[in-house]
Amino acid sequence: MSTLGTVGGETAAAVRGHKSMVRLLLIEDDKETADEIRAELGDRGFDLDWAPNGIDGLDKARSGKAEAIIMDRLLPGMDGLTVIEALRHEGMRTPVLVLSALGAVDDRVRGLRAGGDDYLTKPFATIELLARIEALLRRPAESRDTVLRVGPLELDLIERTAKRADRMIDLLPREFRLLEYMMRRKDQMLTRAMLLEEVWSYKFVPQTNLVDVHMGRLRRKVDRPEDLPLIHNVRGMGFILRAPV
Amino acid sequence: MRPSDFVRTTTFRWTLAVAGAFVLGTLLLFGFVYWQTAAFMTSTFDDLIVGELHIIAADASGRRLEHIDNRLRDDPRRIRLAGLFGPDGHRIAGNLESLPPGLTPDIPANAMVVRIDDRGRETENVRLVTGTLADREVLAIGRNVDDISEIADIVRRALTLGLLPAFALAIIIGFVLSLRAHNRLSEVNRRIQHIVAGDLRERLPTRGGDDPFDQLAASVNRMLGEIETLIQEIAGISDNIAHDLRTPLTRVRIRLERGREHGGTVEELRAVADQAIAGLDQSLTIITALLRIAEIEHSRRLAGFSDVRLAPLVREVGDLYDPIAEDKCVTLQVEAANEMTVHGDRDLLFEAIANLVDNAVKFTPDGGYVELALLQRGEMSVIRVSDSGPGIQEIEREAVTKRFHRSDKSRHTEGLGLGLSLVAAIVKLHGFQFTINAGPGCTVEMAGRQVN
Numbered sequence: 005m006s007t008l009g010t011v012g013g014e015t016a017a018a019v020r021g022h023k024s025m026v027r028l029l030l031i032e033d034d035k036e037t038a039d040e041i042r043a044e045l046g047d048r049g050f051d052l053d054w055a056p057n058g059i060d061g062l063d064k065a066r067s068g069k070a071e072a073i074i075m076d077r078l079l080p081g082m083d084g085l086t087v088i089e090a091l092r093h094e095g096m097r098t099p100v101l102v103l104s105a106l107g108a109v110d111d112r113v114r115g116l117r118a119g120g121d122d123y124l125t126k127p128f129a130t131i132e133l134l135a136r137i138e139a140l141l142r143r144p145a146e147s148r149d150t151v152l153r154v155g156p157l158e159l160d161l162i163e164r165t166a167k168r169a170d171r172m173i174d175l176l177p178r179e180f181r182l183l184e185y186m187m188r189r190k191d192q193m194l195t196r197a198m199l200l201e202e203v204w205s206y207k208f209v210p211q212t213n214l215v216d217v218h219m220g221r222l223r224r225k226v227d228r229p230e231d232l233p234l235i236h237n238v239r240g241m242g243f244i245l246r247a248p249v
Numbered sequence: 250m251r252p253s254d255f256v257r258t259t260t261f262r263w264t265l266a267v268a269g270a271f272v273l274g275t276l277l278l279f280g281f282v283y284w285q286t287a288a289f290m291t292s293t294f295d296d297l298i299v300g301e302l303h304i305i306a307a308d309a310s311g312r313r314l315e316h317i318d319n320r321l322r323d324d325p326r327r328i329r330l331a332g333l334f335g336p337d338g339h340r341i342a343g344n345l346e347s348l349p350p351g352l353t354p355d356i357p358a359n360a361m362v363v364r365i366d367d368r369g370r371e372t373e374n375v376r377l378v379t380g381t382l383a384d385r386e387v388l389a390i391g392r393n394v395d396d397i398s399e400i401a402d403i404v405r406r407a408l409t410l411g412l413l414p415a416f417a418l419a420i421i422i423g424f425v426l427s428l429r430a431h432n433r434l435s436e437v438n439r440r441i442q443h444i445v446a447g448d449l450r451e452r453l454p455t456r457g458g459d460d461p462f463d464q465l466a467a468s469v470n471r472m473l474g475e476i477e478t479l480i481q482e483i484a485g486i487s488d489n490i491a492h493d494l495r496t497p498l499t500r501v502r503i504r505l506e507r508g509r510e511h512g513g514t515v516e517e518l519r520a521v522a523d524q525a526i527a528g529l530d531q532s533l534t535i536i537t538a539l540l541r542i543a544e545i546e547h548s549r550r551l552a553g554f555s556d557v558r559l560a561p562l563v564r565e566v567g568d569l570y571d572p573i574a575e576d577k578c579v580t581l582q583v584e585a586a587n588e589m590t591v592h593g594d595r596d597l598l599f600e601a602i603a604n605l606v607d608n609a610v611k612f613t614p615d616g617g618y619v620e621l622a623l624l625q626r627g628e629m630s631v632i633r634v635s636d637s638g639p640g641i642q643e644i645e646r647e648a649v650t651k652r653f654h655r656s657d658k659s660r661h662t663e664g665l666g667l668g669l670s671l672v673a674a675i676v677k678l679h680g681f682q683f684t685i686n687a688g689p690g691c692t693v694e695m696a697g698r699q700v701n
Contacts, residue, residue, distance in 0.1 A: 127533065129526075178568060204569070217572045240523070 025051040026141065029070035031061030031087065032103070033080050041074070044130050050137075058082025065091055070098060072140050074133075077104030077115060085118040092119035099140040103128070131241045135193040144188045152187040155247030157226065157234060159187055168226060168234075178204075179222050186235070186245040195242035219243055260430050264423020268416055275412050283404045287397050294376045295357040298390045302355075302380045305331075306388055313388075314342045321366075330364060330375055330391035338387075345389055346370065352379050352389075362391060374398075433462065449477045494532050501528035538671065545597065545674040556700050557595045559630055560585040563623045566602045570610055578615040581606075584622040589630035591697040593679045601675040604668045605634040605693055612638035612691070629682075630699050635692035 028050050032038045035056065042052045053070060055061035058079040065073055065087070073091075077084045088100055102120040115123045121143075122136050152159040156169040164180060166173040175183065185203050186194065196215040200206045204214075219235070227233045232248040305316050317331045321344055332345030340347065346363035357378040364371045377391040436454055443451040452473060453466040501524075508521030567583030574581035591598075602621070609619040617637035624631040672695070676683040681697040 125537075176568075214569065214573065217576055220576075221572050 025049055026072075027051045027053065027070050028137065029053045029055065029061070029064055029073045030075075031055045031058065031065075031073065031079065031084065032076045033057060033078075034076075041133070045134070045137075048134060058084065058087045062087050062090055065096065065098065066094070068096065068098070072137055073098055073100045074137070075100055075102055075120070077102055085115060085120075088115075088119045099143065101133075101136055101140055129241075131193070132195050132197060135195045135198060135242060138192055139189065139194075139198065142189070142192060152184065154187050154190045154245060155234060157187065157247075159184055168231070171228075173225050175222075175225065178218065179225070182218060182222055183226070186243070190245050190247065193238060193242050193244055198242070258427055258431055260427035261423060264420065264427060268419040268423065271419060272412060272416055275408070275415075279404050279408050283401055286400050290397050290400070291376065291394070294392045294394065295378070298357060298376060298378045298392050299355070302378050302388060302390045305390070306380050306382055310382075310384060310386075317342050327364075327366075328393040328395075330362065330373070330377070330389075330393070332389045334387045334389070336385040336387075341386065343389070345391070348379070348387060348389060349377065352377065354379050354381055359394070360391070437466070444473065449473065449480060494535060497528045497531045497535075501525045501532075504528070542671050542674050545671070545678055554592055554594055556590050557593050557598055559589045559591060559598075559623055559632065560587065562595065562599055563602065563621060563632065566599065566606055567621055569603065570606045574610050574619060577610060577613075579610055579613050580618040581610065582618065582620045582622075584620065587623055587625050587630075589623060589625060590700045591630055591679075591681075592700050593697065597675045597678070601672045601695065602632060602634075604672050605632075605695070608668050609634050609636040609638065609691070612636065614638065617690075625699075626696070628699055629696045632695045633692060634694075635690060637690040639691075 026049065028045065030038055030041055030052050032041070032054070033056055038054050038056070042054060045052050053064060055064050059081045061073075061075065061079070062082065064070070075084045075087065079087070084102060084104075088102070091098070091100070099121040100119065102115040102123045103126055104115065104123065105126040121140055124133060124136055150161045152161065157166070158168075159166050159180075161184070166175050166180065166183060182199070182203050185199070199215050199219075219237075223233075223235045223237075226235055234245055234247065236244045236246060238244060301320070305313055305320075308316050313333065317333060320329055320331055330343070330345055332343030332348065333341040334345075334348050335341055338348055344364050344366045346365045349360045349362055352358060352360065355378065357376050360375055360377040362373055362375055362377065364373050373393055374395070375391040375393055377389055379387055379389045381387055433454075440451050440453055452470045455463045455466045455470070457463070504521055504524050508518055508525075512518040512521055563585040564583060567581060567585075571581055606619065606621055613619055613636045619634065619636045622633045622635075624633060673683055676695055679697060681695055684694045684696075686692040686694065
């Protein structure tokens with residue numbers, strides 16, 4: 005679990021570039037859940053403000069102090085999606101992660117269409133929540149670079165070639181896509197669910213460990229036994245692409 | 250039901266309204282007939298009296314009295330009236346006692362006059378026309394209009410004889426029909442109350458006829474049948490869920506208990522917690538998969554249908570599972586040369602094919618093969634997945650598409666037993682055919698009609 009702590013801690017600091025804590029707003033009607041999330045995120049360097057219903061949540065969100073909002077889908081007083089729509093209507097661009105016990109695909113689509121940036125089904129693993137918040141806070145800017153670089157790794161988006169230092173890496177199209185996604189989000193924890201959704205755009209969870217197998221292939225190509233590893237497997241959580249220190 | 254309640258029923262009110270409209274319509278019709286007839290007769294009378302006035306006026310003054318007398322004498326029905334009056338208004342001849350005031354010469358009009366003859370004086374309602382003669386005498390010719398009143402009487406009698414019974418009949422029929430409809434509805438309502446109270450075996454009454462009421466009842470009964478089947482199915486599923494969720498949950502509980510008793514070090518407790526989380530995750534995965542099947546079966550996704558090209562879809566699945574097959578030392582062969590298009594939901598079709606391949610790769614032993622092929626068979630496009638695995642026995646073929654079924658041979662392999670039921674649900678939503686063929690190994694086919 006110490007790995008996790010570091011991951012979150014580094015993240016929060018890295019995002020701000022200085023020591024102050026990242027402020028998040030949690031809109032969730034169940035106090036117990038809210039307390040758990042607050043304790044968990046507090047440990048990882050986040051300062052969590054809590055609103056127990058949609059109306060308070062909207063007020064707090066309007067103040068603009070939060071850098072990201074975690075919002076329950078079903079709220080007393082004002083539905084979560086309505087709150088998002090109201091915020092977006094007022095031009096607030098704060099990223100929103102929607103939490104819901106309704107896991108249906110249609111519902112997810114509605115959540116995202118209303119202006120939510122990501123969607124997580126309850127119950128979720130804390131690491132999944134953390135990874136998604138991190139992803140929201142560090143949304144890669146629409147970069148116009150045609151060559152991505154992480155440490156010795158280089159990806160040419162036009163030539164569709166990859167190389168590590170001087171060694172060319174021969175990648176299949178799907179491996180190229182995966183590596184591109186990871187390089188755009190270097191130093192960021194990527195869970196299996198995130199990879200499935202973003203790289204393969206799957207809305208279902210396959211029974212086999214698809215992500216692990218594909219990641220295994222990519223790793224064998226990127227990290228040779230003699231190299232310092234760039235792709236790290238965080239056990240039970242996901243993967244990180246990190247430049248060697 | 251009290252009579253006052255009955256009067257308030259919709260059917261009875263409709264009956265009253267229809268009967269009222271019928272009466273009004275009949276009154277208008279009869280009124281029109283009377284009005285037309287009276288107008289026709291009046292104009293005929295007017296022509297007659299004006300004609301006569303002219304004839305008598307044209308006579309020489311000596312012949313006039315004789316003419317008038319002849320006219321009056323030859324009148325067995327006593328409908329003719331005539332009178333010749335001096336310039337000062339005194340009666341010279343005829344059976345009119347006096348000249349009524351306010352008449353315009355040469356224009357026939359209604360008038361009340363007094364007839365005098367050998368039977369005495371008598372007031373009558375007549376059409377009368379007057380004309381002034383050359384010697385300033387005034388000639389009046391009239392005709393009794395009792396005929397027209399008689400027609401009015403006939404119309405009134407016809408109305409009374411026809412309309413009142415018809416109205417009464419309409420009310421009675423309406424009453425009876427209302428009562429019947431009401432009784433039938435009451436019965437239906439009573440049975441619906443039973444159903445609401447939870448007795449799903451109850452059905453609405455039908456009379457075996459073909460009237461809309463029976464058709465409605467039959468439709469509702471079919472719906473009830475469907476609901477009953479579904480509820481029984483859900484009950485069966487709940488048992489399965491209870492069983493399949495209890496197993497991992499029991500395991501979690503035992504582990505937690507043991508960990509609490511014996512876990513001496515933090516490491517040991519962590520290991521126990523990890524196992525418990527894995528067990529809970531498995532339970533959650535089962536719930537998610539079940540909800541997903543339910544979602545597909547309730548076909549809320551039809552809106553997402555569009556034309557789907559199958560060849561790229563099949564190749565993509567092959568691409569996805571290629572490394573997995575390779576890791577298992579299974580040969581995955583993909584054959585998608587034909588371009589074919591079907592109407593469907595791309596994501597769901599992908600999921601179905603992926604599940605079939607997933608299963609095939611999972612159940613095929615090392616060194617075996619899996620073949621994924623897109624074939625054309627007449628108008629149908631067929632996606633076939635065959636493997637060299639243990640196959641599915643004939644008696645198990647239907648059962649594998651049911652939720653949670655796991656072939657005995659597969660008990661030791663990881664999985665939830667939900668894959669094929671998910672495929673079955675997707676195939677059913679698309680109206681495709683799903684077949685599991687005899688081996689060698691296992692061959693499953695998904696066939697759908699092509700779009701041009």
